[in-house]
Amino acid sequence: MVVTMFIGGLLAQPAGAQVLEIGADGAVTRFAGPAVFTDDGAKALIQETVVADVSNGADAVRQQISTAANAYALDPKLVEAVAWRESRFHTGALSAKGAIGVMQLMPGTARDLGVDPHDPVQNIRGGALYLRRMMSAFGGDVRLALAAYNAGPAAVRKHGGVPPYAETQAYVTSILGRMATTGAVLAVPVLGAPQ
Known part of the structure; x- marks a missing residue:
């Protein structure tokens, strides 16, 4: 009893x-x-407000990825491969380190980008913007941009290339492998691309 x-x-x-x-x-x-x-x-007990509608799942996420990629002059297949590796398109994904959403933005990075990481549309837009910034910072080198997205630009600069971290090396290899199977263009140098 x-x-x-x-x-x-x-x-x-x-x-x-x-x-x-x-x-x-x-x-x-x-x-x-x-x-x-x-x-x-x-x-x-506390009602949550809906910040964006991506209830159609992967198709809605792919559409948002395409829109964001085009806005920042990126190959949509590259952005899609990053999003897939980061979260498998899960809008509610939360990493052990605190990264949020589809493209796994850290709260501080999201704040710097001016996006709400809990809003899937803003999260994807912020991830694409950050990837564009990494592409620009590393002269359009996709490998270095991906390494910087994962480990941070300071780590890439410190090591003069892809850092010797197992996680980052696997990350870059995984995304490039996914890109190879989709037939995407890896490097698209764009003058005057949005920053």
């Missing part, structure tokens, strides 16, 4: 972790704050 009451008391407490609920129709509901979960479903 005491155990039942104790467990019942625990179950009635608000949860504090981020929880994703996937409906039968594939719709994803994210509970980022306190929520109560019962047999009748989940109810957020």
